[in-house]
Amino acid sequence: MSSLPDSVSATLYVVATPIGNLADLTERARQVLSAVNLIACEDTRHTQRLLQHLGLRKPMLSVHDHNERDRIQQVMDHLDQGRDIALVSDAGTPLISDPGYPLVQALRQAGHKVVPIPGASAMITALSAAGLPTDRFTFEGFLPHKSSGRKERLRAIVQDTCTLVFYEAKHRILNTLEDMSDVLGDQREAVVARELTKTFESFYRGTLMEIHAQLSSHDDHQKGEFVVMVTGNPAPAPASEIDTERLFKLLLAELPPKKAAAIIAELTGENKKELYQKALGWKDA
Structure with missing residues (x-):
């Protein structure tokens, strides 16, 4: 070259x-x-x-x-x-x-x-024009195709305070917004970007429930590729009120034991090495 x-x-x-x-x-x-x-x-x-x-x-x-x-x-x-x-x-x-x-x-x-x-990058392009906090955000990519899997993943991040970013396809966008409303709360503020940089580029802003209604109002609003951006939890529950063992197991389904243990240690103040050993024990079992 x-x-x-x-x-x-x-x-x-x-x-x-x-x-x-x-x-x-x-x-x-x-x-x-x-x-x-x-x-x-x-x-x-x-x-x-x-x-x-x-x-x-x-x-x-x-x-x-x-x-x-x-x-x-x-x-x-x-x-x-x-x-x-x-x-x-x-x-x-x-x-x-x-x-x-x-x-x-x-x-x-x-x-x-x-x-x-x-x-x-669709993620960065969408965030730059969404008007949501971008000092901290988590990119989750595509959620699982089935509702049960989507809800399980969403429950694992329901306490996150940073902006959440997802990709979604046209044939799942309405169902995904419904699951987000169920798990994250239908009044959670969000922005959905559609067909970025293309002729019919659109941004929809409001609560998850309001955006679902906007997209449901016309079939054309459900066409194309979507970036879904949801504000973080404005009032996360104290760690003492979280079922940390369940959260730990959910994290282990998505992350290596060491990383999952580090997250739980940060949330609870528990010893990271002991949590790591507990994770290995669960995996062995």
Whole structure:
């Protein structure tokens, strides 16, 4: 990649692509996509449209949720042969609720150079215009598809005081808002962003109950891709009133024992090492 003065041979570039408006592609991303030998992408058909827009023709390799681990050695072989690769997802920044984590982790562990090429991210784009607190926020990505799983995850974060950020698909948005109302409270303030950077970009603000009504009022309001942002709990229950053992077990379903123990220790003041041993005992049982 001699056309890029700061480039290094045999590098994986993690390239953010537009989430809608193609004009949002950065100049650096355009340079990298022009210069690499191969593009690893989530959907070759989708990426082909971006390349056509840029007037580029590049070999592509599909890397998605169902084949990513099988592609790792293939990507390593290309890098070992001196071929620079750009990793892209269908939209936004790879690895952020998109494929790429096992690949990047394996390449880092093997000593390959991985370079981020920053750009669009639906989460940051939505937060920047939502008017909600952004000094602290938690990104939860996509909630489980089934209502029972969604509610279980929401119960685990109901006490969080920071802004909560989720992605959601059109066919689940109303059901997800209903579950959020049930667990977080229908008067919890929220903002929902739809079709960011696209022609029908929309923001809906109000309580969870009010936003559900807004989206229910017309089928068109339920089309597209959604970012759901919910304000943190304004009056969290004291730790003494929380069922910490149940919370601990919920956290263990999502996090490594050490991290779950650290969170419970922070909430309760209990000894972190003792909590960690308790977690290991539960797992063994």
